[in-house]
Amino acid sequence: MSLEPLLEMQGISKTFNGLRVLKNVGLKVYPGEIHALMGENGAGKSTLMKILSGAYQADPGGEIRIDGQPVATFDPATAKTLGIAVIYQELSLxxxxxxxxxIYLGRELRRGWTIDRKGMQAGCVEVLQRLGAEFKPTTPVSSLxxxxxxxxxxARALHAHARILVMDEPTTPLSSRETDxxxxxIKQLRSQGLAIIYISHRMAEIYALSDRVSVLRDGQYIGELTREALSAEVLVKMMVGRDLSGFYKKEHAAYNPGNVVMRVRDMADGKRVRNCSFDLHAGEVLGIAGLVGAGRTELARLxxxxxxxxxxxxxxxxxxxxxxRNPADAIRAGVVYLTEDRKAQGLFLDMSVADNINVCACVPDAHAGGVLDRGHAAQRSNEAIKSLSIRVASGKVNVGALSGGNQQKVxxxxxxxxxxxxxxxxxxxxxxxxxxKSEIYRIINQLALAGVGIVVISSELPEIIGTCDRVLIMREGQLVAEVGGASGHVISQERIIDLATGGDQVAAHG
Known part of the structure; x- marks a missing residue:
């Protein structure tokens, strides 16, 4: 790693409508390093990166240096010229x-008045080969x-000679194999001298990749940790400003084979899910674990x-x-489902927090003639905002403006x-x-204490192990095993992975 920083951001502040969301933030990034940027949602990470990309202008008084030289004006065109590329969570293809x-978008090759498509196809072969891509330059992106x-x-960033690559939650939509x-x-690009700023909420990724970690909290730079000094306890305390001992909450009663609240028998969809049966008990947190594509979400939707x-x-x-017949029937029966895609299938992003909270409950308490009881609705949403600790100025704020954690709580x-x-x-x-996450685990625990039967589907095994009383393992559309509860098997990461991948069958036939 170079001794001189490629990027220096000093005294960076940003104010929106009188609210200062960044306060004298500094950041140094060196060529040939993976620099993780950590912080809770709303800490200022995205705002800082949008200033680096030129999408936002910082308040007067700060300075950005590239190769030790200050950059007077920072706009998107300047950022690209300087070799800065940002890959957002929502891809911009x-x-x-x-x-x-x-790859050539905005930089198209031309022959006279026409676009030189053959020239562009030939011009991006080298970068695609460098990345090990198995598709062709002519392949439609819609088919990928x-x-x-x-x-x-x-490939687009490298083709434009990017030297600083910002990656914002890049693994969210990926399977474990694609993540690997x-x-x-990413490690290959680091070895080639790129400076990579990596944003993720997943601790395992930070441990696997980062050379250094910088932490923001409430719009302020808290400090940095080298790879050698990195520990979950120190990092979490820097991010949230408090100790999160007892991160996972499991204070509800131990597994009780009585009081079945939901009985599922022979559930199937004729495609992925085959003959799935299980019981869920009142006050129980039941996990469903398995590999991507095992059929967990499909079972929940059935x-x-x-x-x-x-x-x-x-x-x-x-x-x-x-x-x-439909989800409305399920809700009337007392079964509700929190989708894995809150933005596309759960929330109305252009509606207020209050309206989103009241969508399912507004009809039963409407006045005669179907007139909404707005007073009751406002009271309901205000109580929910308080009880779930939703960080919002008022219920009138659009839910699309909230952080991911607060959207989930809405x-x-x-x-x-x-x-x-x-x-x-x-x-x-x-x-x-x-x-x-800690607050959501608290809510799960409180609901279990109140007697609600809870099913948790998660790809994060520490989450499954930390919150669930019993875990069902799903493989190739079937529920194949159980750990915890009355199974006699301890809930462990090794045991879950073994069952989810079919390792138990290999051992049995070995």
Whole structure:
């Protein structure tokens, strides 16, 4: 790693509508290093990176230096010229164009008045080979997987001679295998001298990749840790300003085989899910673990009647409720589902926090003639905001303006307003900062204490182990094993992975 920083940001502040969201922040990044930028949602990470990309202008008084030289004005064109590229969580490709056309977007080659497509296709072969891409320059981006589209974004940055590459939550949509490939590529780029700023809420990724970690909290620079000094305890305390001992909350009663609140039998969809049966008990937190593509989300959506089933029955608090025709039937039966994609399938981003919370509960307490009881709705949303610690100035704020953690709590608040018997949580802390994760675990624990039966589907095994009383393992569309509870098997990461990958079968036939 070079002794001289490639990037220096000094005294960077930013004010929006009188609110100072960054306060004299500094950051140094060196060539040939992976520099993690950590902080809770709302800490200022994205704002700082948008200033670096030229999308935002910093308040007067700060300075940005590249190779030790101050840059007087910083706009998107200047940032690109200086070799700064940002790959956001929501990729910015044009699906209707080819790979080559996306790589050259804004820098198209021309022959007279026409675009030189063959020249562009030939011009990006080298960078695609360098990244190990298996698709062609002529391939339409619409036909690529998410991981492949991400590779196109990286190729575009390298083709434009990027020296500083910012990656914002790049693994969120990826499988574990795709994540491993991305990590190998990031390390390869580091060895080639790129400076990589890596933003993630996942501690395991920070340990796997980072050379140094800088921490922001409430718009201020808190400090940095070298790889050698990195520890979860110190990092968490820097991020949230408090000790998070007892991060996972499991204070509810131990597993009790009585009081079945939901009975699922022979659930199937004719495609992925096959003959899945299980019982959920009141006050129990039941995990469903498995590899990506095992069918966990598909099973949850069948139970909630979000997708059609080809077989299966459902009982809730001893009452048969099959067949459920749609999610509204499931909600009336006391079953609610928190989707893994809150933005596309859960929230109304252009509506207020209060309206999002009241969506499911406004009809039952409407006045005669269908007139909404706005006073009751406002009271309900205010109580939910307080009880779930949703950080928002008022219920009138649009939910799209909130951080990921607060959006998730708004969605949870909506579901809880119908007083469910069963709560199904699909990736409940995906894209959520560590402080909000702790609060969501607290909410799960409180609901279990209140007797709600909870199903947690998560790809994060520490989350499954830390919150669940019992875990069902799903493999290739079937529930194949159980750990915890009355199974006699301890809930452990090794045991779950062994069962999820079929390692137990290999051992049995070895």
């Amino acid at each position: 044009c699906p209707n164009l080819s790979v080559a056309e996306n 997987s998410i991981a492949e589209r991400q590779l196109v974004e990286i 490939r991305l990590f190998a590529l 139970i909630f009647a979000a997708d059609p089933r080809t077989g299966g029955t459902l009982e809730v608090v001893g009452k048969a409720v099959s067949p459920l 969605l949870l608040a909506r579901l809880l307003e119908v007083k469910p018997h069963v709560l199904i949580l699909d990736e409940p802390t995906r894209g959520v900062d560590i402080g909000s």
